[in-house]
Amino acid sequence: MYRSVNLMGYKFSASKCLGICLGITFIMGCYLASLPIQKERAALPKPIKHQISSTIPVKRRLAIIVPFRDRFDELLEFVPHMYNFLNKQKIPFNIFVVQQKDNNRFNRASLINVGFLCTKLDYDYIAMHDVDLMPINDNLKYNYPASGPFHISSPQTHPKYHYDTFIGGILLITKEHYELVDGMSNNYWGWGLEDDEFYVRLRDAGLKVTRPANITTGPDNTFK
Numbered sequence: 001m002y003r004s005v006n007l008m009g010y011k012f013s014a015s016k017c018l019g020i021c022l023g024i025t026f027i028m029g030c031y032l033a034s035l036p037i038q039k040e041r042a043a044l045p046k047p048i049k050h051q052i053s054s055t056i057p058v059k060r061r062l063a064i065i066v067p068f069r070d071r072f073d074e075l076l077e078f079v080p081h082m083y084n085f086l087n088k089q090k091i092p093f094n095i096f097v098v099q100q101k102d103n104n105r106f107n108r109a110s111l112i113n114v115g116f117l118c119t120k121l122d123y124d125y126i127a128m129h130d131v132d133l134m135p136i137n138d139n140l141k142y143n144y145p146a147s148g149p150f151h152i153s154s155p156q157t158h159p160k161y162h163y164d165t166f167i168g169g170i171l172l173i174t175k176e177h178y179e180l181v182d183g184m185s186n187n188y189w190g191w192g193l194e195d196d197e198f199y200v201r202l203r204d205a206g207l208k209v210t211r212p213a214n215i216t217t218g219p220d221n222t223f224k
Helices: 014-034 072-088 108-119 175-180 194-204
Strands: 004-007 010-013 062-068 093-099 125-129 170-174
Touching: 062 072, 062 108, 072 093, 093 108, 108 125, 108 194, 125 175, 170 175
Parallel strands: 062 093, 062 125
Antiparallel strands: 004 010, 125 170
16 A cells, blocks of 8 residues: 655645656756866975074184193193183183103193194194293284194293294194194103104194284293
């Protein structure tokens, strides 16, 4: 027995109602099939990674090599003085005191060579520095001497030695230049001459020694 359905005032048999529903479904299916297929959403662009490089130059590390024997009073004054002096220049540094403990005559060059060998892997340049020579003029800069050896205690300002080829007292030199001239000679015992021989090595290697410019102090008031 078929049932009838009353729809909007019209009576439809169940079979006819089913046919109408199927027809509507077919029409909707055809309509949806005729619509254009929506394109896939475009992939989001990959994030751009910005590489930020520092414009702050890396400070070169300085090893202050002090050849030493039996001058403890001067050393006690030297270390805090150099600490304060170089901190004002923001120089990364360490002080290495190389002591000769035998009873032979003093061999300054050998002690400097030992100091260089102990520091060359961790430091970029050295200061060959006498313990009794402490700068008090702030215009004496201990910067990295890229262009060649830099003689801080020039003949014009050193308290004692004033000849043109003098390079003793305080000399800055890069580790590459020190190795280029094979360091200092170990053959000089006692005070003197090792600096003069080192000057010849630098000259023969084509390295020009420069000195501070525009220093208004002299032998009496540049060092203490």
